[in-house]
Amino acid sequence: MFKRSVGRSVALSPVIIANSRRYIAQFSIPKSPLSIKNETTKDFTKKSVDWDFLKEAILTLTDAGPIEIPIVINGNQFFANGKDGRKTLSQVNPANHRQVLANVTQSNEKDVSDAIEAAKVSKAKWMNMPFADRSAIFLKAADLITTKYRYKMLAATMLGQGKNVFQAEIDCITELVDFFRFNVKYAEQLYQQQPLETSPGVWNRAEYRPLEGFVYAVTPFNFTAIAGNLVGAPALMGNTVVWKPSASAALSNYLLLTILEEAGLPKGVVNFVPGDPNLVTDVVLKDELFSALHFTGSTDVFKSLYSKISNNVSNDVYRDFPRIVGETGGKNFHLIHKSANLKHAVASAVRGAFEFQGQKCSALSRLYVPKSIWDDFKQEMVDILNEISPANCSAAEGLHSFMGPVIHEPSFQKLAKAIEDAKSDPELEIVYGGKYNNSKGFFIQPTIIKATNPNHDFLQKEFFGPILSVYIYEDADFSSMFAKIDKTTKYGLTGSVFANDREIIRQTEEALRYSAGNFYINDKCTGAVVGQQWFGGARMSGTNDKAGSGNILNRFVSIRNIKENFLELNDYKYPSNYR
Ligand SMILES: NC(=O)c1ccc[n+]([C@@H]2O[C@H](COP(=O)([O-])OP(=O)(O)OC[C@H]3O[C@@H](n4cnc5c(N)ncnc54)[C@H](O)[C@@H]3O)[C@@H](O)[C@H]2O)c1
Ligand SMILES: N[C@@H](CCC=O)C(=O)O
Numbered sequence: 001m002f003k004r005s006v007g008r009s010v011a012l013s014p015v016i017i018a019n020s021r022r023y024i025a026q027f028s029i030p031k032s033p034l035s036i037k038n039e040t041t042k043d044f045t046k047k048s049v050d051w052d053f054l055k056e057a058i059l060t061l062t063d064a065g066p067i068e069i070p071i072v073i074n075g076n077q078f079f080a081n082g083k084d085g086r087k088t089l090s091q092v093n094p095a096n097h098r099q100v101l102a103n104v105t106q107s108n109e110k111d112v113s114d115a116i117e118a119a120k121v122s123k124a125k126w127m128n129m130p131f132a133d134r135s136a137i138f139l140k141a142a143d144l145i146t147t148k149y150r151y152k153m154l155a156a157t158m159l160g161q162g163k164n165v166f167q168a169e170i171d172c173i174t175e176l177v178d179f180f181r182f183n184v185k186y187a188e189q190l191y192q193q194q195p196l197e198t199s200p201g202v203w204n205r206a207e208y209r210p211l212e213g214f215v216y217a218v219t220p221f222n223f224t225a226i227a228g229n230l231v232g233a234p235a236l237m238g239n240t241v242v243w244k245p246s247a248s249a250a251l252s253n254y255l256l257l258t259i260l261e262e263a264g265l266p267k268g269v270v271n272f273v274p275g276d277p278n279l280v281t282d283v284v285l286k287d288e289l290f291s292a293l294h295f296t297g298s299t300d301v302f303k304s305l306y307s308k309i310s311n312n313v314s315n316d317v318y319r320d321f322p323r324i325v326g327e328t329g330g331k332n333f334h335l336i337h338k339s340a341n342l343k344h345a346v347a348s349a350v351r352g353a354f355e356f357q358g359q360k361c362s363a364l365s366r367l368y369v370p371k372s373i374w375d376d377f378k379q380e381m382v383d384i385l386n387e388i389s390p391a392n393c394s395a396a397e398g399l400h401s402f403m404g405p406v407i408h409e410p411s412f413q414k415l416a417k418a419i420e421d422a423k424s425d426p427e428l429e430i431v432y433g434g435k436y437n438n439s440k441g442f443f444i445q446p447t448i449i450k451a452t453n454p455n456h457d458f459l460q461k462e463f464f465g466p467i468l469s470v471y472i473y474e475d476a477d478f479s480s481m482f483a484k485i486d487k488t489t490k491y492g493l494t495g496s497v498f499a500n501d502r503e504i505i506r507q508t509e510e511a512l513r514y515s516a517g518n519f520y521i522n523d524k525c526t527g528a529v530v531g532q533q534w535f536g537g538a539r540m541s542g543t544n545d546k547a548g549s550g551n552i553l554n555r556f557v558s559i560r561n562i563k564e565n566f567l568e569l570n571d572y573k574y575p576s577n578y579r
Pocket of ligand 2: 359363528529
């Protein structure tokens, strides 16, 4: 699989020495026909064979349930056995909450300490494993995911996280394997970056050491791919990881761990500790060798972790200043100009706001439309939304549905309350939707709410569900929307402008420079692709380290510079020291 170039008499490159200690060949990552490029999605058209495989996988997983999910420490599985104080927590199908998919073992404090210990013990062997071998594990995992486990992964993500097949396919298949493969390519490029300047008789080298301690990955429910990257990116760089998955994504996340193990991930490199978030976190953050947080989730949780870490830094708990890498919430906008193509802007708004029930950090949640086109815009949206009825996407009746359920009861209650609040708020009007039902699954109708006050809470707060707030502006006030969009929220994640007037596009791009870390022109604000749209936002949306690019890998290495001198000194004096 790897190309070998032996017998070269040139000087050894520092990259080779840094990365494959037992140097006998220079390996390069697989090129054609296996070159690293974005995985293509399957269409799952109605009569395709893929549907048959998928339906079979959903049935098999359903019949097998509830699946007992263990804690995994140093490659060993631990279950609740009634003696050790461990409990289990059920993961249910959000579209059918009576269906228990998994019983997830909850870690106790000792489990977390053991996981940390395993991460520390496994570290030396893992970081000294040549880069080619570490890479091969992730490349193999990617191939296992697109072949042997494709339908099982889809089934686990659809059943557990309430995705329809397209949303699952772009998450747990294509984005996940893109992360694994592109990270290998980016790591290879990073290792090749060496000091370019040198003086006579000197060899300068950069060594990309993994962090000295271990990495804590805290992962969200909404993207299996993100969980894979939060764990996989630091691990590829030679770090060992303690992984706290989301309770609502345990099924797909555990399957992913087993795939990594099958691909050859050594024991102890990734230690899986599902459990109470506060309990797990408190044990982890107390450890002297906690070296990095790799987090994706809500802004409030990230802020609380950030402040705990800062406090501990002040109290000299850690050996290092821990790296804090976190991607969090958003209140993402589409700004529509009157020159926009209406149909395109409407379809983009429907996808951006309501695909995966608006549960993407990037989801459109505030829409600015000029008064002159609002009636047509609204009518087009209503016509589309009348065709959409959220359903159980992993059951026969909902297999082709555009929308499914929201993730759990607390989310359902939060969204239902927002809808009820809107009904009694004189500054808000429900333009479409507003129905909800949790008798079987957690279903919220796609809902559009018009706000007359551009500073209203509904244009500020992240709801993380299928609620779209709209503000209608006077056409002549277009440029005053820049300041509104920029200042109304604390976030800075994604945003789009829809216009055909080039001057307007130029003005918007400049005026909203800091309003979004991912800015789109005539495209919806969701759906970033690894390697193409580097993902992340600043302000209260995160540290903007750009998942899906090589930049993020820098956060999980601590560079050592090595200077080797070949010239010998005969005298301690400099020329200027002589009279
Ligand atoms: N910017 C991005 O790239 C991105 C991507 C996906 C999701 N998100 C954000 O994630 C949120 C939705 O995901 P979620 O519901 O899983 O988020 P969440 O914040 O509820 O949970 C994220 C993770 O943090 C853990 N957690 C919760 N409370 C904790 C605590 N007190 N201490 C330590 N860990 C804790 C959870 O168990 C989970 O593993 C939204 O705000 C969304 O915008 C952001
Ligand atoms: N990267 C994804 C969103 C991830 C957050 O949930 C997108 O661009 O839509």
